[in-house]
Amino acid sequence: xxxxxxxxxxxPAATIIDGNPVNNFLQREVTFNPGNVLHGARSITxxxxxxxxxxDAGLVVVDLDDPKQPRITSILGGETLHEPxxxxxxxxxxxxxxxxGIKVLDVTDVAHxxxxxxxxxxxxxxxxxxxxxxxxxxGTQGLVILDIENPEQPRIDQVFNAGGCINDTHDVKLGxxxxxxxxxxxxxxxxxxxxxxxxxxxxxxxxFSPRPTPQLVATFKLPGEGHALAISEGLDRDRAVDxxxxxIGVFGRIGARPLVADEQRRLYLHGFQAWKVGDNxxxxxxxxxxxxxxxxxxxxxVKIPMPVRRR
Numbered sequence: 001x002x003x004x005x006x007x008x009x010x011x012p013a014a015t016i017i018d019g020n021p022v023n024n025f026l027q028r029e030v031t032f033n034p035g036n037v038l039h040g041a042r043s044i045t046x047x048x049x050x051x052x053x054x055x056d057a058g059l060v061v062v063d064l065d066d067p068k069q070p071r072i073t074s075i076l077g078g079e080t081l082h083e084p085x086x087x088x089x090x091x092x093x094x095x096x097x098x099x100x101g102i103k104v105l106d107v108t109d110v111a112h113x114x115x116x117x118x119x120x121x122x123x124x125x126x127x128x129x130x131x132x133x134x135x136x137x138x139g140t141q142g143l144v145i146l147d148i149e150n151p152e153q154p155r156i157d158q159v160f161n162a163g164g165c166i167n168d169t170h171d172v173k174l175g176x177x178x179x180x181x182x183x184x185x186x187x188x189x190x191x192x193x194x195x196x197x198x199x200x201x202x203x204x205x206x207x208f209s210p211r212p213t214p215q216l217v218a219t220f221k222l223p224g225e226g227h228a229l230a231i232s233e234g235l236d237r238d239r240a241v242d243x244x245x246x247x248i249g250v251f252g253r254i255g256a257r258p259l260v261a262d263e264q265r266r267l268y269l270h271g272f273q274a275w276k277v278g279d280n281x282x283x284x285x286x287x288x289x290x291x292x293x294x295x296x297x298x299x300x301x302v303k304i305p306m307p308v309r310r311r
Contacts, residue, residue, distance in 0.1 A: 002041035002053055007033025010067050032062070032070045047089045048261075049246065050110050054084040059096060061111055073111035080115045090129040092274065093151040097124040102136065104151060108274055116152045126171045128183075131209040133157065135183055137169035143185060143195060145212055162216035166193055173233045179205065183214070186228035194218035 001009040010030040015023050033039070040056035050073070051062040058077035062070050086097040094105035094113055101121035105113040123139030134146040134154065142161030146154045161167060168188025175182050179200050185193040197212040204210040222228055246261075259267075268275055278286070 002038075002044040002055075004040050004042060006031050007036075007038030007041055007055075008044070008051065008053060008062060008070060010064075010070070030068055030070065034072065037072065037075070043086050045087050045089060047094070047107065047110050052087050052089070052094065052113075054087060054096070059084050059087060059105075059113070061113065063111060074113065076105070076113065076115065086124075086126040088127050088129050088134075090151075092268070093148075095127050095129060095134060095148075095154075097127050097136070102127065102134075102146070102154060104154060106152075108269070117154070119146070119154050119156075121156075125169065128172050128174055130174050130181075133209065133212060135172050135174065137172045137185065139169060140167050142166040142169055143172060143183060143214065145214070149209075157211070158214070160195065160214040162193075162195075165216060165219075166190070166195075168227075169193075170228065171230045173231050175234055181212075182217075184231050186231045188227050188229065189225075191219060191221040191226075191228050192231070194220075 001011060003009055008031075009028050010032070011026050012029055013026070015025065037057050038053060038055050038060060041053050043054045045052045046064075049063065049065040051064055051070075053060045053062060058075055058081045060072060061074045063073050064070055081096060081103055082099045084096045084098040084103075088095055089107055092106065092108045093116075094107045096103040096105060100118065101124050102119040103115055104117045104119075106116045107113045121136060121138060121144065123141060124136050124144075125139060126137045128135045129148070132147065132149040134148045136144040136146060138144040138159075141159055143166060144159050145157045147157040148154045166185065166187055168190055169185055170188055171186040173184050174197070175184060180196060181198040183195040183197055185195060187193045194217050195214050196217045197214050198205050198210050199213075202210050202213045
C-alpha cells in the first residue's frame with residue numbers, strides 16, 4: 001500500500017484466501033519509509049518482486065523479494081520526472097504519467113529503470129497498456145490513445161472524447177467481453193463511461209492488436225453528484241508468471257509449468273543486452289561474433305586445431 005505520510009505499508013493478504021471465513025482481518029506487517037524518501041506516495045505498481053512508487057522524490061523502486069525486508073534499489077528524481085503520479089509496465093518498458101506528459105522507461109533491469117524518451121501530453125492522469133496501444137486518461141482532452149508499437153517512440157494515434165462528452169477523465173482500465181474490447185473510464189463529474197474499442201466488425205479484430213475504433217456505449221452517473229476519480233481492474237486470468245518469474249497461475253496439463261525468471265530472460269537477453277531485430281540483413285546487429293564454422297574459417301585462412309583422439 002502507498003501512504004502519503006508513512007510511505008510503503010505491507011499487509012499480508014493470505015488470511016482472506018485461506019478458506020476460513022472467521023479470520024478475515026487484515027493488519028500491517030511492515031511500514032517502510034527510510035529517511036522519509038517515500039513521503040507523498042500517491043500510487044504503487046508491482047513489477048515482479050519490485051514496487052514502483054510515485055512520490056515527492058520521484059519514482060522510487062523498492063525490492064520486495066523479501067517482503068519483510070524491503071530495500072530501495074533506485075530513484076528517478078526531478079532531473080527525469082516531474083511530480084509523477086502513475087506508472088504502468090509492459091514487458092521491458094514502463095510508462096510514467098507526470099506533470100509534463102508521458103515518460104518512457106527501459107525496465108529491462110527492473111530494479112534500475114532508465115528513461116529513454118518522453119511525449120508531451122497535458123493532463124495525463126493515468127495510463128493503461130494493452131499490447132501495441134496505450135490509453136491515457138487525459139482530463140479535459142478525454143481518452144488519448146497512443147501507438148506504442150515502438151515503445152521508445154510513442155505517438156498519439158487518436159484522441160476520443162465522444163463529441164466533447166468525455167471531458168474530465170481521471171482513470172481508465174480495459175476489459176474484454178466475448179470478442180469485444182471495452183475501456184472503462186472514470187470521467188470525473190460525468191461518472192463512469194464505457195467505451196467500446198473493438199468489436200467483430202473492427203478491421204483486423206482477429207489479429208494480435210487491431211487499431212481501436214472507439215465509440216461511447218454507456219454512461220453511469222454516480223449518486224449524489226459524485227465524481228468518478230478511479231476505477232478498479234479485473235483479474236488478468238491469462239497471465240502465468242509475473243515479471244520476476246514467480247508463478248501466479250496454475251497450468252492444468254500434467255508436468256507443465258511456466259518459465260521462471262532466468263528462462264524468460266534467455267529469450268530476450270544476450271548477456272546484458274536485449275536481442276534486436278531489423279529489416280536490413282546487412283545491419284551490424286546480425287553480425288555473427290562467435291566461433292566460425294570450419295568451412296568459413298578455412299576460406300578466411302584461419303587454422304582450426306584438430307581434436308586429439310585418445311583410446
